[in-house]
Amino acid sequence: MPSTPLESRLRYEFRNAELLRQAMTHRSHSATHNERLEFLGDSVLNCVVAALLFQRFAKLDEGDLSRVRANLVKQQSLYEIAQALNVSEALRLGEGELRSGGFRRPSILADTLEAIFGAVFLDGGFDAAHTVIKRLYTPILDHIDPRTIGKDAKTLLQEYLQGHKIALPTYTVVATHGAAHNQQFEVECTVPKLDVKVSGSGASRRAAEQAAAKKALDDVMAAAPALAVKPKRKGARAAKHAEAEVVPGVTGVQTALDLRSPDKKERQRVADAAPVAVIRAAHAEPSAGSYAGGEKSERHTIHRAEKGGEAPANAEKTPESTEPQQNHDEQHQVARAADTGR
Structure with a gap:
């Protein structure tokens, strides 16, 4: 069965054509209208847009996310997307609404678009609805400024x-x-x-x-x-x-x-590139091998004070200066032993 023009614009083909037919039916046309689908589609739309904003704007807090979402799913936004999809072409209205120009009314077109989302959800599941909504909203998300959108x-x-x-x-x-x-x-x-x-x-x-x-x-x-x-x-x-x-x-x-x-x-x-390098450099830690080498090169020998005088409390000798001192100590001990023998 060939796709309808609206399905081509949505890039989604309904398996159950009756769901799309009901979504396009206003309550003025017949008892089987789209208001229940509109209710369902409104919830699906809010969920998908919330997920898209959560993933895209990681630094926005809950209040800002709510503000941006509210403006993306408000009547005027849905009305203009419905216009882009030419939803009015397939809209089914009663005679009174047709005469009064209901096919141009923002509230009717916005509600119909939500009903379409609800119909896609029932026909193909959440993943199908997510794909359709994401395709329509991604170009909008690419251009909005989350810091200002929705502020009066x-x-x-x-x-x-x-x-x-x-x-x-x-x-x-x-x-x-x-x-x-x-x-x-x-x-x-x-x-x-x-x-x-x-x-x-x-x-x-x-x-x-x-x-x-x-x-x-x-x-x-x-x-x-x-x-x-x-x-x-x-x-x-x-x-x-x-x-x-x-x-x-x-x-x-x-x-x-x-x-x-x-x-x-x-x-x-630009914001992400330099700081990461700085943070990594500041927190770089030596390897186990460098620790081992450091212990050898920085090991110190502290000598106790002899009777002849006191060494400073923090006096330190490097390994290179230790050997001469040891020879001097040995000579001193031999001299003392000789004196005792006498």
Whole structure:
């Protein structure tokens, strides 16, 4: 049986075609819909992404791992991957959802993608689901910056300013528009030291502050380029790779995930190379043979003080100086014996 276009894009062929059919069925279409598969696929997706992050980012703590995972499996990310796979092409919707454009709705497409993962799990087991999910997420993981992904604009702006010892920004509500049930807030964000003053609007004060912070962050980076960490230069091939599509058909996933990161492989290679050599040199221990040789070369003879005078407590003689001293002692003993005989 030939693969469907969706199976070709997934690079997975279902043995039980009915599972894929159910995964593509919205509840508005029939009673046999994809919500149970969505529940299962959500758990499988979280498990696989958690394992991928655990293996790739060994230095991230639990909190950062949770933050990165949450942003990789959120609705917007799944929606854009579903777009890349052209999931809407095979989506089965009721007439009402079709008329209202349900095949373009992010929530429906994201839920359908999770249902597909659940169907793959039931059809081929965990290894099959892991392979499919890993293939879709590896290009994304190659470009994300785990230090910034998932952080809102206010947090990023605050961390940037604190890192450069600049006073934190101030947020001021300068205007409100519209009726009480549908207000729009306008908030001004100011960074006096860098002469940055921008405004943003939103349906709530918090949303307006985030919009203003995003503009301020862009302006701060532009106004103080010397403060920013200079990125490593990339070759034409690396730059081309960074702009490549996540999966054939769309580049939106990278935009949605804020794919701004330095060349992690080069940074890790430089960080790992020199310190290891230094540590090994510092902890190098001599062999058993060198210990034996050391004992012979460093052995000392300590002589007791004679009646005629006291030797220093720590006086030491090397093996080369011991023989003359022994001859002198023997002569002294012979002289004493002669005196006694008299």
